[in-house]
Amino acid sequence: MSITVAVVGASGRMGSAVCQAVEDASDLELVARLDAGDEIVPATLGGAEVAVDFTVPSATEANVHALIDAGLDVVVGTTGWDEEAYARVREHLARPEAAGCAVLIAPNFALSAVLAMSLAAKAAPYFASAEVIELHHPAKVDAPSGTAVATARGIAASRAAAGCPPMPDATASDPWGARGAVIDGVHVHAVRLQGLTAHEEVVLGNPGEQLTIRTDSFDRASFMPGVLLAVRQVGQREGLTIGLDALLDL
Ligand SMILES: NC(=O)C1=CN([C@@H]2O[C@H](COP(=O)(O)OP(=O)(O)OC[C@H]3O[C@@H](n4cnc5c(N)ncnc54)[C@H](OP(=O)(O)O)[C@@H]3O)[C@@H](O)[C@H]2O)C=CC1
Numbered sequence: 710m711s712i713t714v715a716v717v718g719a720s721g722r723m724g725s726a727v728c729q730a731v732e733d734a735s736d737l738e739l740v741a742r743l744d745a746g747d748e749i750v751p752a753t754l755g756g757a758e759v760a761v762d763f764t765v766p767s768a769t770e771a772n773v774h775a776l777i778d779a780g781l782d783v784v785v786g787t788t789g790w791d792e793e794a795y796a797r798v799r800e801h802l803a804r805p806e807a808a809g810c811a812v813l814i815a816p817n818f819a820l821s822a823v824l825a826m827s828l829a830a831k832a833a834p835y836f837a838s839a840e841v842i843e844l845h846h847p848a849k850v851d852a853p854s855g856t857a858v859a860t861a862r863g864i865a866a867s868r869a870a871a872g873c874p875p876m877p878d879a880t881a882s883d884p885w886g887a888r889g890a891v892i893d894g895v896h897v898h899a900v901r902l903q904g905l906t907a908h909e910e911v912v913l914g915n916p917g918e919q920l921t922i923r924t925d926s927f928d929r930a931s932f933m934p935g936v937l938l939a940v941r942q943v944g945q946r947e948g949l950t951i952g953l954d955a956l957l958d959l
């Protein structure tokens with residue numbers, strides 16, 4: 710029996726790749742393609758059991774609530790989520806009328822990126838300094854990337870758990886914002902460059918040594934195995950899952 714799938718944001722760079730990947734998978738059936746302006750209601754969802762959302766940060770949360778209302782499990786790759794938005798989804802999923810629905814939200818479905826985030830969090834307490842540099846195609850609408858935000862938060866959490874002191878930094882004047890965004894105390898730098906797809910470097914420093922962890926998605930094909938894994942497994946989960954690492958034995 711196939712799992713029936715609807716893709717929201719189906720005409721986009723990721724949405725169109727997901728539609729193709731679903732069509733190419735013998736155990737999945739693509740039953741609906743939705744885009745901006747399409748209503749998310751059972752009549753437009755073609756009987757889908759699982760929806761995949763790759764849209765825009767300003768639309769994704771409303772889409773997820775509409776998909777839960779329609780009784781679907783949801784896999785989300787769109788960025789822009791914060792703790793408050795996660796809490797609203799958890800609250801929605803806890804309502805009796807949403808019983809049986811599950812949502813998985815992941816900032817990055819590429820195995821190399823998931824491993825890079827996990828390795829960065831593991832390594833961070835062993836280094837005095839850690840910074841994140843993300844590099845993307847110039848059509849990306851948000852900065853920093855969702856992956857960079859999650860990476861910085863993971864680094865900060867593991868350093869806090871290990872009781873690490875603040876990172877050394879004598880910067881007293883930065884009128885141009887050259888030190889980048891600061892997320893939970895971790896500096897994050899965003900590059901937008903024609904020719905790039907999706908890349909991230911985590912640099913960790915100690916006196917006399919440096920560890921560089923780098924992930925490169927050269928092609929959106931890199932995200933597809935993770936998206937399909939999530940589509941196949943989201944229905945076996947309960948509530949809200951954040952991150953593909955929850956499905957992997959890392
Ligand atoms: N988790 C992961 O592994 C990855 C996540 N991403 C994230 O996925 C998201 C999409 O990226 P990408 O595909 O490059 O972006 P695109 O801009 O190529 O695609 C977004 C699509 O969503 C459509 N859209 C906009 N608003 C709505 C709406 N309200 N309902 C339905 N569809 C809508 C757009 O239509 P229109 O153009 O007509 O407005 C467009 O077709 C971004 O947040 C990106 O960061 C990207 C790659 C990997």
Ligand SMILES: O=C(O)C1=N[C@H](C(=O)O)C[C@H](O)C1
Pocket residue numbers: 788816817845849850853854855856857906907908
């Ligand atoms: O917009 C993109 O392209 C990507 N977005 C995600 C993010 O913001 O982390 C994942 C990946 O970096 C590609």
